[in-house]
Amino acid sequence: MPNYGMPGVAVDRKRAMTVGAVALALVAALVAGWALYRSQQTEAGLAVTLRTEQIGDGVLVGTEVRANGVVVGKVTDIAPDQHGTQQISLRLDDSKLFGLDDSLQVDYAPANLFGISEIELRKGAGGSPLRAGTVLDFTGGRAADVYDATLGSILRSASQVGGSVLTPQMASVIAQAAADTQALTPLVQALIVAQRTITDNQKMALSELFGNLGPAFDGGGKFAGATVQVVDLLRSIQRLQSNRDAYDQGVATVTGKLLPALSNALGEAGTQLSGTTGMLVPILNMLAQMVPQPQQSSAELRELLQRLRFAMPDNGQGPQLNVDVVLRGVPALAVPLLGGAK
Structure with a gap:
């Protein structure tokens, strides 16, 4: 049996070659159609390009793009552009771009505490809708619409501020x-x-304060009345009205002679008695040394006075020593004192 033969099947060499050629042609046609389909099919999503003057630390191909906290796409390519700028290609889900147009703003922000970066799209003042192939130019006047809030930028800013401030x-x-x-x-x-x-x-309660201030005003009124009475009494003195010159002379004598003389006398007494006061210092020191412990001396003196009071009670005619003397057997004292009584 030939190699191309099968049991129970009538086939010859020519027919087998024909069937194999047709099968290979069909497979080749299928592969070519699938490749053509793949080449013609475009990737789903909205392709947008950002032209920027800087790229945040950690922004790479595959970095997530968020809008309002929701992932709306990713970075598909990063390439250098002219004049030191960069082009960041994004693939966005146009069904999630609510309120975003070509006036949007861009933030490079950390996605988590580990410092992994992402791109945050923020709503702008209003512009044209985004379309496939839109190129957003964030250079020149729109450079301020890109804000780098990544961890590396924050650390650099902190170091610059510390160097300039401290x-x-x-x-x-x-x-x-x-x-x-x-x-x-x-x-x-x-x-x-x-x-x-x-x-x-x-x-204090306000009523209590006013209640306490009431007598003060009453006293103030009485004081004012008494002052007026004193002034009236001074004006009513007959000597001031009839013999004003003699009164003025008396006042001048007191203020011009008596008081200055008293001041001089006290001044001289102070200078003369200064030595005497200096002599009192050793005496007071000796008295202090005589009583080194005032509390103990006071207690002992109090005890001594109490015992004297017990020993000499007051019988109505003055203190009397409370003592009994036995003179029996002593005739020389008993006869004169007791008159011979036993």
């Missing part, structure tokens, strides 16, 4: 501000004390 001049300004604040400390303390005083006084 300078010797800033340290001098802080020291001067601290010194000025310290100079105002007494004023602040006084304000705090005044505020505390006001707060403490506010604990």
